[in-house]
Structure formats: structure tokens, C-alpha cells
Amino acid sequence: MATLLKAAAAEAHAWLMDKAATDTTPWWAESQWVVPSPPITVPTEFKWEMPTYFGVDARGVALSQYFCPTAKLGTGSFYFGTFHDHGGEPLEGARNYRLRECPGA
DSSP: OOOHHHHHHHHHHHHHHEEEEESSSETTTTTSEEEOTTTTTTTTTOOEEEEEOOOOOHHHHHHHHSOOOOTTTTOOOOOOOOSOTTOOOBOOOTTTOOOOOOOTT
């Protein structure tokens, strides 16, 4: 039983890590900047609930990235993230990257 649970935990961890970098909400067109949460998150104000759908997977992805959702987006904090370089390749810890801010940021 312990072996089965360890395998299931490893599978869930791998799935969440993959989704953390791929199931995001694009912010600026033609850039790699994203809101690090699935697309259903912001329109539902972090409730992941639609009339005929509950985004349980999206909720799991979002909550695995941060402790809890903000009560109202934009009131206390807002986070951007990126998991890819300017060419769309995954960021790698062994490399150095340069962050360029948009004018007026």
C-alpha cells in the first residue's frame, strides 16, 4: 500500500509541476508574462466555479503555487510570472537571464 501511495504522490507532484508552468493566463500579447494561475481563476474571482463547471484541477494548480487566493484581485497584491524565456523555451536554473522592464512600469 505504501508503494502505491508513494507512486500516486509522485504522479500528482509531476502533474502539478507541469501544469504550474503551462496552465497559466497570458497577460501581454506576444510576451511570456502570465498570471501564474489557470485561465478560469481571474474571471471567477478565485472561486473556480461556473454555472455548469467547477474547475477542481485549476484550483489544485493555483493553490499548489501559493498558499491561498486573494479575496479580491488587485486589492492587496497582483502577481506576474514567467516560466519561459523570450523564445518560449523553459527557464533553466543553470542559465542567467536579463529582466527588461516595460517603459512606465
